[in-house]
Amino acid sequence: MERPTTECVTHEAGRLQSVLVIPPDAGFERAKAVKGEGPPIAARAADEHRVFVQTLKSNRVDVVELPADARFGLATLVRSTALVLPGGVLIGRLTDAERRGEEDAVRALLEQRGMPILGVIEGPGAFDARDAVVLGDRLVVAKTASTNAFAVEQLTRFAGAAGLDLREVTLARGAAHLGEVFSPVDARLAVAVPKLVSGPGLEGIEIVALPPELAPAAGCLTLAPRLVVMDLRNAGACAILKRAKIAVEAVDLYDFARAGAGPSALALPLRRAPLR
Numbered sequence: 001m002e003r004p005t006t007e008c009v010t011h012e013a014g015r016l017q018s019v020l021v022i023p024p025d026a027g028f029e030r031a032k033a034v035k036g037e038g039p040p041i042a043a044r045a046a047d048e049h050r051v052f053v054q055t056l057k058s059n060r061v062d063v064v065e066l067p068a069d070a071r072f073g074l075a076t077l078v079r080s081t082a083l084v085l086p087g088g089v090l091i092g093r094l095t096d097a098e099r100r101g102e103e104d105a106v107r108a109l110l111e112q113r114g115m116p117i118l119g120v121i122e123g124p125g126a127f128d129a130r131d132a133v134v135l136g137d138r139l140v141v142a143k144t145a146s147t148n149a150f151a152v153e154q155l156t157r158f159a160g161a162a163g164l165d166l167r168e169v170t171l172a173r174g175a176a177h178l179g180e181v182f183s184p185v186d187a188r189l190a191v192a193v194p195k196l197v198s199g200p201g202l203e204g205i206e207i208v209a210l211p212p213e214l215a216p217a218a219g220c221l222t223l224a225p226r227l228v229v230m231d232l233r234n235a236g237a238c239a240i241l242k243r244a245k246i247a248v249e250a251v252d253l254y255d256f257a258r259a260g261a262g263p264s265a266l267a268l269p270l271r272r273a274p275l276r
Helices: 026-030 042-058 102-112 149-161 212-218 235-243 254-258
Strands: 016-021 062-065 082-085 088-091 117-120 132-135 138-142 165-171 182-186 189-192 206-209 221-224 227-231 247-251 268-272
Touching: 016 042, 016 102, 016 221, 026 042, 042 062, 042 227, 042 247, 042 254, 082 102, 082 132, 082 268, 088 102, 102 117, 117 149, 132 182, 138 149, 149 165, 182 221, 182 227, 189 212, 206 235, 212 227, 212 235, 227 235, 227 254, 235 247
Parallel strands: 016 062, 088 117, 138 165, 189 206, 227 247
Antiparallel strands: 016 268, 082 088, 132 138, 182 189, 221 227
16 A cells, blocks of 8 residues: 555545445435436445445545434535545535434544544535545635535635635536536546536636536546546546547446435545655
8 A cells, every 4th residue: 555645635536545435334225316216225335335445445535434423314414514625624514404413423444543633614614525526736616505605714714724715616407416517526627517517616627517417427536637437327527538648437426316316425535645
């Protein structure tokens, strides 16, 4: 295993070194299904998650697993709970009553493992970390139903302390979280759905554009520059990425897709190698 860097995450496209995951349990079947789909099947989702984790391990990623807790049916969407910055972890504040408490469980594990905790988003701030992305010198943030202006004020202070410039983007109707429609894949390159995300936060970023009908594929997880994990059912998007010289590890995540979750929602990056 490659020796971890002293930084935590300086860019979301850096090679993934360490990640936190939480397997799904029976409670995942309570997830709201996307239009036209039935609810996810927990047993099948658990099998898909195991393959996802094995894919990470086969790419030299150190996988930290927090056991599922029956109180939290959606905890497998662990990326929501925290944002990892260059110097440590910022704990989110989820507004979904069913998810309150997930942040505390994640924080306890990270503290046990010696990860620096930079702070916690305080009420009335609401922050789902799927709405923020670290891009080298900037922190890109979107206000959503899960991330409000009070949280963005606090994020601005944390970003400044970390030497980052906070820049906002706007999501169009139909995009619930920034991470669902925008994924960095190299220093100044991202996979995104231009019709669903726009704003000054994207200045200087080249976009590998996906059409709205392929939007779920934009929630991919970057393993290393120009290498991503994507749901194998997104064949059209895989072809677009490959034409852009982006390699794809395709895995079956159908039951997570039924809940509107892509690979990036299932992993909380703890350490990424700096981009050179």
